[in-house]
Amino acid sequence: MCDECGCGEKTIRVDRNVLAANDAIAEQIKGWCKRRGILLVNLMGSPGSGKTTLIEGIAGFIEPADLFVIQGDLESDIDKERLMGAGIDCYQINTHSGCHLNANMVNDALMDSDVSGKSYIIVENVGNLVCPADVDLGQHLNVLVSSTTEGSDKPRKYPPIFRGSQLIVISKADLAEHVGFDQDRYMADIGGVNPKAKVIKTSCGEADSFKAVADFISHRRDHLVGAHHSH
Amino acid sequence: MCDECGCGEKTIRVDRNVLAANDAIAEQIKGWCKRRGILLVNLMGSPGSGKTTLIEGIAGFIEPADLFVIQGDLESDIDKERLMGAGIDCYQINTHSGCHLNANMVNDALMDSDVSGKSYIIVENVGNLVCPADVDLGQHLNVLVSSTTEGSDKPRKYPPIFRGSQLIVISKADLAEHVGFDQDRYMADIGGVNPKAKVIKTSCGEADSFKAVADFISHRRDHLVGAHHSH
Numbered sequence: 001m002c003d004e005c006g007c008g009e010k011t012i013r014v015d016r017n018v019l020a021a022n023d024a025i026a027e028q029i030k031g032w033c034k035r036r037g038i039l040l041v042n043l044m045g046s047p048g049s050g051k052t053t054l055i056e057g058i059a060g061f062i063e064p065a066d067l068f069v070i071q072g073d074l075e076s077d078i079d080k081e082r083l084m085g086a087g088i089d090c091y092q093i094n095t096h097s098g099c100h101l102n103a104n105m106v107n108d109a110l111m112d113s114d115v116s117g118k119s120y121i122i123v124e125n126v127g128n129l130v131c132p133a134d135v136d137l138g139q140h141l142n143v144l145v146s147s148t149t150e151g152s153d154k155p156r157k158y159p160p161i162f163r164g165s166q167l168i169v170i171s172k173a174d175l176a177e178h179v180g181f182d183q184d185r186y187m188a189d190i191g192g193v194n195p196k197a198k199v200i201k202t203s204c205g206e207a208d209s210f211k212a213v214a215d216f217i218s219h220r221r222d223h224l225v226g227a228h229h230s231h
Numbered sequence: 232m233c234d235e236c237g238c239g240e241k242t243i244r245v246d247r248n249v250l251a252a253n254d255a256i257a258e259q260i261k262g263w264c265k266r267r268g269i270l271l272v273n274l275m276g277s278p279g280s281g282k283t284t285l286i287e288g289i290a291g292f293i294e295p296a297d298l299f300v301i302q303g304d305l306e307s308d309i310d311k312e313r314l315m316g317a318g319i320d321c322y323q324i325n326t327h328s329g330c331h332l333n334a335n336m337v338n339d340a341l342m343d344s345d346v347s348g349k350s351y352i353i354v355e356n357v358g359n360l361v362c363p364a365d366v367d368l369g370q371h372l373n374v375l376v377s378s379t380t381e382g383s384d385k386p387r388k389y390p391p392i393f394r395g396s397q398l399i400v401i402s403k404a405d406l407a408e409h410v411g412f413d414q415d416r417y418m419a420d421i422g423g424v425n426p427k428a429k430v431i432k433t434s435c436g437e438a439d440s441f442k443a444v445a446d447f448i449s450h451r452r453d454h455l456v457g458a459h460h461s462h
Contacts, residue, residue: 046278047360047389048381074361076387097391099330099361127388129278130305130330130359149380149403149410150279156307157358158278160328172380175409 022135025103029110029138033121039221040121042137044161045145047127050171050204052079054145055122056086057202057210062218064088066119070109072101072126079124089118100131103138119221129154133161141220143213147172148181155189162190167198167216174203253366256334260341260369264352270452271352273368275392276376278358281402281435283310285376286353287317288433288441293449295319297350301340303332303357310355320349331362334369350452360385364392372451374444378403379412386420394424398431398447405434 033040045051055069064087071080072093080092091109093101106123115121123139125132144165146154149172155162162168168190176183190197198216202209264271276282286300295318302311303324311323322340324332337354346352354370356363375396377385380403386393393399399421407414421428429447433440 046358046381047385048277048378073388075390076384078384078387097361097365099359126361127277128330128359128361130328130357131362134328147279147380149378149406150277153307153309154278156309157304159306175380175406178406178409 019135022103025107026136026138029103029107030140032110033138034140034224036115036118037221037225038115038118038121039141039217039224040123040137040139041141041143041217042123042125042132042139043143043145044125044129044132044165045127045171046129046147046150049127049145049147049150050169050202051124051127051145052082053204054143054169054171054202054210054213055083055088055124057204057207058214058217059086059088060207061211061214062120065117068113068115068118068121070101070106070113070121070123072105072124074098074126089113095126099126099128100135101125101137102135106137120217129158129161133164140224141166141217143167143169143217145169145171148176149179151179152182152186152189155186155193159193162197163193165194165197166220167200167213168194169213170199170201172203173201173209174205250366253334256338257367257369260334260338261371263341264369265371265455267346267349268452268456269346269349269352270372270448270455271354271368271370272372272374272448273354273356273363273370274374274376275356275360275363275396276358276402277360277378277381280358280376280378280381281400281433282355282358282376283313284435285374285400285402285433285441285444286314286319286355288435288438289445289448290317290319291438292442292445293351296348299344299346299349299352301332301337301344301352301354303336303355305329305357320344326357330357330359331366332356332368333366337368351448360389360392364395371455372397372448374398374400374448376400376402379407380410382410383413383417383420386417386424390424393421393428396425396428397451398429398444399425400444401430401432403434404432404440405436 069090077092083090142165300321308323311321314321373396
């Protein structure tokens with residue numbers, strides 16, 4: 001990510017080594033979770049897009065005790081406290097100036113936590129529409145939260161993270177009209193960068209709008225566990 | 232920024248070299264602009280926070296012909312087209328996967344552009360609340376746009392970019408009540424990380440709300456040019 005500063009080959013080579021080391025750890029995490037019947041979700045989105053609200057929302061349809069959240073923020077444990085208050089076990093990572101989580105951080109969090117009996121681990125990445133797109137955490141599923149208040153031009157401006165997500169959640173749908181969100185244009189642009197993505201609209205005021213997200217994630221877990229058991 | 236991946240000293244050393252090279256170019260840009268009576272502004276904020284809208288807004292109070300915008304986006308020239316339509320000269324940088332602009336990019340943009348007669352160059356950074364905070368572009372002023380729809384917890388979660396900005400613009404103020412934006416808490420938290428920052432509220436529906444921003448920037452230029460002329 002930070003290899004565009006004009007120092008050429010040297011940085012690129014270091015980045016390649018770093019990414020290779022990251023991906024090896026990510027691969028271990030992915031298998032470790034699968035063997036335990038745990039679906040690992042990488043939840044991404046801009047600052048304030050509604051990532052924590054999404055977790056609270058799906059906890060209305062997935063047993064909170066089945067969920068474990070690894071929370072990434074530069075500073076503070078605001079979201080951890082929020083989720084613990086909703087009965088969801090949560091581990092806080094503070095990256096300080098770090099712009100995304102990496103597999104090493106997730107691995108440390110898992111080693112520090114008791115996830116026995118959990119069915120889902122949701123890693124809430126640092127609020128950022130750029131850097132998390134490239135860094136494998138060992139997830140089985142990438143979920144992107146993109147709010148109507150950010151504007152309908154986001155798929156055109158930030159294509160990598162839209163391209164890499166299997167589920168795109170349009171949050172704050174109740175504000176769409178107020179902010180002039182152009183849904184037709186938005187959907188057409190998603191079709192351009194990632195035609196296979198599932199798209200679901202949610203509003204924090206409508207608890208039922210999160211059911212489709214919970215169902216999607218739940219089906220993904222069924223598929224993961226089924227594939228595992230057939231081995 | 233991307234030095235937290237566990238590869239230790241090697242990356243840190245490379246990053247230091249990259250930042251030193253960046254800062255040397257930034258220092259040249261800063262002097263180059265000052266000698267021409269141009270205030271260079273680094274405009275930062277989350278994706279969809281309202282950076283381009285802010286530029287359109289101040290163009291109601293600063294002569295559009297006095298402005299030059301260097302526009303940073305991963306992809307597309309949507310914002311350049313928007314600003315050109317408002318009579319503002321604009322240069323588009325596409326970073327592709329790059330998470331922030333750097334001094335080298337700004338230098339290339341300046342060499343490629345005619346900024347004679349301009350009083351202000353506004354560099355609209357990539358939408359990102361993390362990475363741009365650390366990278367000097369040669370700016371005389373850091374302006375952060377933070378929208379009410381992102382939530383009132385942003386100063387606590389992303390302190391570096393709030394700490395480094397001389398002006399913080401609370402955008403989408405008209406939506407504050409609708410999204411439950413806690414202004415008292417927000418202002419108290421800004422007081423904690425950056426008590427000297429100037430804070431101004433704007434709404435895109437209220438053209439006059441941008442006058443205070445234009446005035447602030449204009450006074451900063453007066454100060455820069457006065458300080459220059461006294462040498």
